[in-house]
Amino acid sequence: MIGNWLDIGPVTQIEPGTARTLPVIGGPGAETREIAVFHTMRNEFFALLNRCPHKQGPLSQGIVHGDVVTCPLHNWNISLRSGKALGDDEGCVPTIPLKVDAGRIYLLRSAVIGEGAPAEAA
């Protein structure tokens, strides 16, 4: 079970109401990308690709309210839970399954690497 989950450190490293980033360095056939890990003021954690579906704005830098982040570039509101754009805007950013256990944050490894990436070579 541990093998499927990537430990990215203690919950305390992300202040409530903010997000921090995890660059995932690409390899053959997989591009480098960044994951934004959010800690809401209601003490929930979410992980999304750090890329607004509108113009690829860095969602990690937006204002977090409830379980929504407002993109810093053009104020699209993105649901942290589903990755979907809210209101009249349409679009969706991939989410990464996340769990918190004993004060540490874990991301689902396969989702971090991203679909279409080659299986881990031995």
Added chain:
Amino acid sequence: MNAPMNFEKGTPAGQDRERLVVIGNGMAGCRAVEEILARDPERFAVTIFGAEPRVNYNRIMLSPVLAGEKTFEEIVINGQEWYDENGITLVSGDKVESIDREHKRVIAASGRVEPYDRLLIATGSDPFIIPVPGKDLGGVVTFRDLDDVDKMLEAAGKGGPNGEQGRAVVIGGGLLGLEAAHGLSLRGMKVTVIHLMPTLMERQLDEAAGWLLKTELERRGQTVLTGANTKEIVGRDGMVAGVRLEDGTELPADIVVMAVGIRPATVLAREAGVEVERGIMVDDHMVTSDPAILAVGECVQHRGMCYGLVAPLWDMCRALADFVTEAPSGYQGSVTSTKLKVSGIDVFSAGDFSGGEGCEDIVMRDASRGVYKRVIVKESKVIGAVLYGDTADGSWYFDLMKKGEDVSDIREALIFGQAFASGGALADPNAAVAALSDDAEICGCNGVSKATVVKTILAGACSLDAVRGSCKASASCGSCTGLVESLLAVTLGGDVQSGPRTMCKCTSFTHDDVRRLIVEKRLKVIPEVMQELHWTTPDGCASCRPALNYYLLCAWPGEYEDDQKSRFVNERMHANIQKDGTYSVVPRMWGGLTNPRELRAIADVVEKFNAPMVKVTGGQRLDIFGIKKEDLPAVWADLNAAGMVSGHAYGKSLRTVKTCVGSEWCRFGTQDSTGLGVKIERMTWGSWMPHKFKIAVSGCPRNCAEATIKDFGVVCVDSGYELHVGGNGGIKVRATDLLGKVATEEEALEVCAAFIQLYREEAHYLERTAPWIERVGLQYVKDRLAEEGAVQRYAARFRYSQQFMQDDPWARRAAGEHDKLHQHLAEFRPFPGSQMENA
């Protein structure tokens, strides 16, 4: 009554009974035995091992014992006679050390060996001890059993050194920690609670309720430090002397209570090879991976859940008893709620209150009664609730939640509680208001009755705002806004006029109202504004948070602590975000002047950080593009080293003072426009504003600095200085209005400061000077500044505020402040060779 039977001597029936051994003489173990006895008293010969040398007591009542409200005798659940009467052998004060599954027996510390047919593990949980230096010092206690309470009482009785009041530090602001703090406080100790998270009881309460709780505890004399990380417990001669926090704060202490959480006590089971994850794994019948071993209570993990509350424990015990008496029912997991009194304050929470997709928050706040209620509805069902100050309806919401009842019919009145929502016709708030008597009080703050409000409406007040203006109903705290709106609807039907635009969808107040009330009610932090002004969302939105942050900053200079999470990205990062997520950096060049040292430093930064572009801006500065957020502090450190500070090109703040060369060089110049520009920029830099603010000083009416499209522009003439305001060169070009003319530089500076402060105090957030002046009128601005002594008063307030603002944010960041904002969590390289790919 017959003499109690003593099982150890053996009874005829006892010989054939199965032997049930229970490890743990706590609430779960004994309750399980009680449940079994109630179903089949003849089935088992029971032996209970307890580590504590006493009979079974109600652990959750330890808080009242600490507080002096109850004695130990009063919290005993089962006295010795219960064990005697039921033929139970109690082995107390003897801890079970190991389980020998092969021979089906347990071995205790004393060497006692007890064979079993069925074993029940009910070891509960252990307090979690944070691994800091000093955790083993004398006087560091947990809050788990009666021994801990005795130690705390001893410390409270002893007091502090030199006969002073004893000092206690409680680490952990959860339920247990706050109860310990409350008890110690009642016992006469000076208590400080330190809590790692920013909100007290964050598992049970949302930010708003946690803030209310903190405020109330502080009012009652406790010190509450949130966001505080314990670094070390300091000792003297083996005894605790104090606690040192990560930020260097040192708190003296005669006792330290560690109450940061609990962990299922699984060591025995794990060592015996029983399957354990977070807790001991059990099925729906509380059977572990060994069919002869059962487990129940806080030590188990059922369907992925570990519980730390009493209600699930009772459910588990019933399922267990049903199973072992061969009438299996199965435990389905529990939906939990927390209803408690912390320090006499009623708090309730249940279900999922984190909000989410398709969830709707219904929030009611009543500042005068100190009440906050939030009910979370999803797909017409209640899925969670947080109540503070008035928990009367907690069980009703919990019931609606557990039953999954459709609440669409009572949706409108749900938040008002059961009495209101269940009232049939009353479930329509308009009908409910119509049914009120004429002398019913609508607005408690201003003492306005229903009849008065209706009379006001009939006299022509057709909007909420008009009612507020005419009879003051709903003009203070806003909690009766809904009632007034209902009265408008009932009285006027479709003729209700909508009032001026509210600040955002989170409030019924306008920007002006909010600004006025912040000052009137002396509101000093964002959660306080939201509570006192009855915000309808728990933590605001991306519109109101930055606005409130600015309004508080402006109202309470030097006092208000800036809330970084309510800042737009540029102001949080002190640089301008670009479309590719990198930043641009503009160092300040006073009045547009620069020198070789600054230019060299900029050139060096451009090369060192591979900035792809440098550009001269419209405000006479150099803009360095393409800087990564991780590099910003290093860039700033380099620029600081050459004497440059933040240019605030990113802020709702003073941007630049643009100048022309003036009388020093120009053959047409009438005054030293460059020198005045530098002076103005030195005076105004660093100030936060409702929106960005640009200044220019031109040395003659040819106006090379384009002063007449700036927020504040000076045009020098032979006889002095023309002062212009409200210009804008943006989407809608607007030339300035002439505010007036002064004879000296000093007067020009004074009027500039006064005008800025008037704008800072009165404009709406994100309103430039141009639309502000169009809204209020130039004459209004002139009148305000023409009042006796007004210019001096406004200017003085501006200067007072500036002494806190002129502290270079770049230098602070370069020194490490808010370093997490600039750092990645980590870097993940999942692919072999990816380093090479990137090299």
